[in-house]
Amino acid sequence: xxxxxxxxxxxxxxxxxxxxxxxxxxxxxxxxxxxxxxxxxxxxxxxxxxxxxxxxxxxxxxxxxxxxxxxxxxxxxxxxxxxxxxxxxxxxxxxxxxxxxxxxxxxxxxxxxxxxxxxxxxxxxxxxxxxxxxxxxxxxxxxxxxxxxxxxxxxxxxxxxxxxxxxxxxxxxxxxxxxxxxxxxxxxxxxxxxxxxxxxxxxxxxxxxxxxxxxxxxxxxxxxxxxxxxxxxxxxxxxxxxxxxxxxxxxxxxxxxxxxxxxxxxxxxxxxxxxxxxxxxxxxxxxxxxxxxxxxxxxxxxxxxxxxxxxxxxxxxxxxxxxxxxxxxxxxxxxxxxxxxxxxxxxxxxxxxxxxxxxxxxxxxxxxxxxxxxxxxxxxxxxxxxxxxxxxxx
Amino acid sequence: xxxxxxxxxxxxxxxxxxxxxxxxxxxxxxxxxxxxxxxxxxxxxxxxxxxxxxxxxxxxxxxxxxxxxxxxxxxxxxxxxxxxxxxxxxxxxxxxxxxxxxxxxxxxxxxxxxxxxxxxxxxxxxxxxxxxxxxxxxxxxxxxxxxxxxxxxxxxxxxxxxxxxxxxxxxxxxxxxxxxxxxxxxxxxxxxxxxxxxxxxxxxxxxxxxxxxxxxxxxxxxxxxxxxxxxxxxxxxxxxxxxxxxxxxxxxxxxxxxxxxxxxxxxxxxxxxxxxxxxxxxxxxxxxxxxxxxxxxxxxxxxxxxxxxxxxxxxxxxxxxxxxxxxxxxxxxxxxxxxxxxxxxxxxxxxxxxxxxxxxxxxxxxxxxxxxxxxxxxxxxxxxxxxxxxxxxxxxxxxxxxxxxxxxx
Numbered sequence: 001x002x003x004x005x006x007x008x009x010x011x012x013x014x015x016x017x018x019x020x021x022x023x024x025x026x027x028x029x030x031x032x033x034x035x036x037x038x039x040x041x042x043x044x045x046x047x048x049x050x051x052x053x054x055x056x057x058x059x060x061x062x063x064x065x066x067x068x069x070x071x072x073x074x075x076x077x078x079x080x081x082x083x084x085x086x087x088x089x090x091x092x093x094x095x096x097x098x099x100x101x102x103x104x105x106x107x108x109x110x111x112x113x114x115x116x117x118x119x120x121x122x123x124x125x126x127x128x129x130x131x132x133x134x135x136x137x138x139x140x141x142x143x144x145x146x147x148x149x150x151x152x153x154x155x156x157x158x159x160x161x162x163x164x165x166x167x168x169x170x171x172x173x174x175x176x177x178x179x180x181x182x183x184x185x186x187x188x189x190x191x192x193x194x195x196x197x198x199x200x201x202x203x204x205x206x207x208x209x210x211x212x213x214x215x216x217x218x219x220x221x222x223x224x225x226x227x228x229x230x231x232x233x234x235x236x237x238x239x240x241x242x243x244x245x246x247x248x249x250x251x252x253x254x255x256x257x258x259x260x261x262x263x264x265x266x267x268x269x270x271x272x273x274x275x276x277x278x279x280x281x282x283x284x285x286x287x288x289x290x291x292x293x294x295x296x297x298x299x300x301x302x303x304x305x306x307x308x309x310x311x312x313x314x315x316x317x318x319x320x321x322x323x324x325x326x327x328x329x330x331x332x333x334x335x336x337x338x339x340x341x342x343x344x345x346x347x348x349x350x351x352x353x354x355x356x357x358x359x360x361x362x363x364x365x366x367x368x369x370x371x372x373x374x375x376x377x378x379x380x381x382x383x384x385x386x387x388x389x390x391x392x393x394x
Numbered sequence: 395x396x397x398x399x400x401x402x403x404x405x406x407x408x409x410x411x412x413x414x415x416x417x418x419x420x421x422x423x424x425x426x427x428x429x430x431x432x433x434x435x436x437x438x439x440x441x442x443x444x445x446x447x448x449x450x451x452x453x454x455x456x457x458x459x460x461x462x463x464x465x466x467x468x469x470x471x472x473x474x475x476x477x478x479x480x481x482x483x484x485x486x487x488x489x490x491x492x493x494x495x496x497x498x499x500x501x502x503x504x505x506x507x508x509x510x511x512x513x514x515x516x517x518x519x520x521x522x523x524x525x526x527x528x529x530x531x532x533x534x535x536x537x538x539x540x541x542x543x544x545x546x547x548x549x550x551x552x553x554x555x556x557x558x559x560x561x562x563x564x565x566x567x568x569x570x571x572x573x574x575x576x577x578x579x580x581x582x583x584x585x586x587x588x589x590x591x592x593x594x595x596x597x598x599x600x601x602x603x604x605x606x607x608x609x610x611x612x613x614x615x616x617x618x619x620x621x622x623x624x625x626x627x628x629x630x631x632x633x634x635x636x637x638x639x640x641x642x643x644x645x646x647x648x649x650x651x652x653x654x655x656x657x658x659x660x661x662x663x664x665x666x667x668x669x670x671x672x673x674x675x676x677x678x679x680x681x682x683x684x685x686x687x688x689x690x691x692x693x694x695x696x697x698x699x700x701x702x703x704x705x706x707x708x709x710x711x712x713x714x715x716x717x718x719x720x721x722x723x724x725x726x727x728x729x730x731x732x733x734x735x736x737x738x739x740x741x742x743x744x745x746x747x748x749x750x751x752x753x754x755x756x757x758x759x760x761x762x763x764x765x766x767x768x769x770x771x772x773x774x775x776x777x778x779x780x781x782x783x784x785x786x787x788x789x790x791x792x793x794x795x796x797x798x799x800x801x802x803x
Binding site: 014015018019021022025026029032059061231232233235236239240243244247248249250251252253254269277280281283284285287288291292294295299 | 412413415416419420423424427495496497498500503504505507568569600601684685687688689691692694695696698699702703756790
């Protein structure tokens with residue numbers, strides 16, 4: 001039976017070729033849209049890794065210039081005490097400028113047993129960072145007072161690096177080299193990866209270093225966890241305290257909740273635009289397919305009438321038409337999948353193969369559903385053709 | 395003759411309403427998407443408020459230094475712009491401004507997020523901001539390090555509320571009080587090199603920008619030539635300067651920086667090996683192709699179907715001696731009429747879409763509008779569509795054999 005259907009399709013190859021290329025293009029467009037949607041959804045359902053509610057970020061610059069490390073330490077220690085003493089403040093942490101939900105990045109390469117790992121985010125933070133952010137420590141511990149400069153600098157890695165470099169094995173105690181393989185760093189703990197770039201972005205590799213007197217010179221962010229419901233009046237008071245203490249500095253206080261909203265917005269808007277465009281293209285294709293199939297049936301009234309006359313049931317006639325369009329869809333999907341499968345094979349955009357495959361499956365299902373629905377009505381119409389009426393026309 | 399074709403076209407359109415609907419739907423929606431996209435691009439890179447002298451300006455926004463151990467790329471320092479770029483002969487003016495930075499201010503227990511930006515005096519002479527009141531700060535005020543500020547209309551409304559005049563009043567930002575001397579019309583944040591809420595003299599900054607001899611910093615520059623003819627000379631002089639000046643440190647052996655037109659500087663990636671223009675251009679072309687190819691294929695499909703339906707008409711006309719050329723011409727005219735009809739609906743739809751987008755206020759102060767350029771582009775796209783989706787079906791139809799065409803019915 002399929003052989004026969006192929007023959008029918010082949011006889012109208014010119015017209016079917018156009019239909020097929022239309023299906024092929026819509027498959028490719030849908031594949032692209034679904035890849036993006038699956039990628040975002042995949043990231044969205046992973047945990048955030050920390051609590052952003054009630055956390056504020058203070059930015060400052062150019063705060064205190066001195067040659068003496070002792071007075072530098074004292075300067076920031078006093079600042080810490082001053083902020084900590086406020087009843088609304090629960091915890092605070094000095095850290096590097098690549099805080100959550102900003103576009104600031106500091107990336108580099110590390111290697112483990114000569115195996116390099118690129119796009120690793122380097123964060124610098126002090127001892128109270130996990131407490132401020134409510135981060136989860138999965139293995140080992142975070143930095144404490146005992147971590148003074150030793151031969152191998154102590155570091156904490158996130159679960160993404162751990163999975164990539166050590167798999168199921170233990171990470172604590174292992175030595176990782178930095179980019180030029182000169183310096184070795186000792187892993188003392190593993191923390192849960194956190195989504196630094198908002199709900200829809202991947203967590204990425206993260207490596208934490210402890211602040212030292214050198215880093216205090218260039219760091220410019222303080223994370224502050226406040227009690228729920230801290231008021232604008234308190235924020236004004238905090239701001240004044242900071243601005244008066246750091247006379248030469250520009251100070252800004254931002255709320256992580258607001259920063260999360262705005263960074264999400266930058267992912268959501270393109271996603272919505274693409275979905276609308278994709279949806280419109282799908283409607284367009286559906287209408288086109290429907291129109292062409294409908295017309296074809298009107299053209300083939302004679303043939304259908306003859307089939308009915310020699311005893312084919314209405315169901316058989318309509319299923320023949322549906323089968324025909326499904327075969328057309330299958331042919332174009334085979335070609336389309338050939339192109340689509342290159343993405344995971346060549347690893348084009350650094351996404352995992354699972355995302356591409358689920359996007360492909362979704363696109364295939366979508367096209368089949370579309371074609372099926374579009375041929376359902378024309379098929380039923382064909383089934384309703386009376387042999388006497390159809391044959392009488394000839 | 396054309397009038398006849400027109401009549402036939404309308405008659406055909408009314409005969410198969412469903413097909414007409416599909417065609418019009420495809421054309422109008424595609425056009426809407428393209429029109430909204432062009433309106434957006436036109437506003438973001440084509441809007442010349444406040445730098446109306448774009449045609450005789452060149453923008454310096456990035457410096458990339460590279461060496462064996464890596465590279466760094468950033469906006470430039472005040473020293474670099476003032477000392478090196480300032481020594482060029484061709485530019486008559488050099489506007490220097492920092493990128494916008496955020497800070498807070500608290501009025502009546504309410505928090506306001508404020509973006510501020512430092513500029514020099516020439517900046518105000520190159521840029522033509524529309525002042526609703528007051529004026530810009532002068533060179534004298536900058537040299538005296540007067541704590542004066544030019545603010546945007548939004549800032550005025552948010553900080554002072556609805557009052558007619560604020561010149562002479564004080565605004566507090568970053569724990570410092572500035573005297574307001576001018577209010578300017580808002581600039582959307584998409585013009586990121588020109589946008590700010592508060593503009594301040596660079597001399598009042600808490601950081602002394604005139605100290606230090608590093609090349610990288612927070613500033614960008616705009617060079618203004620005497621006339622448009624001088625622009626290429628200015629660019630050459632800048633490139634010659636880049637070859638001449640010494641490396642910042644031994645760490646680096648190459649330096650790249652260019653004086654570019656507004657659009658090039660707008661999409662500058664700061665990396666010599668990847669051109670922002672190419673990336674943006676490719677992205678737009680791919681998007682436009684995707685959006686147009688599918689509806690075109692769809693239209694071709696529908697058109698073939700419609701034309702084949704009329705095979706008897708074609709047979710009769712051929713039998714009475716109409717040449718293939720005449721028939722192709724007729725069908726093309728019909729198709730172009732159809733696309734223009736779709737185009738008309740498309741323009742109405744995009745008008746509605748733009749109104750809706752504006753009412754969402756996705757980006758503050760970015761008000762999209764359909765202008766004549768956009769409309770012209772739209773009509774051109776329509777015509778192109780009509781030809782593209784009409785040529786193949788018409789050609790196939792004209793190949794039809796008279797006998798088969800007549801026998802079909």
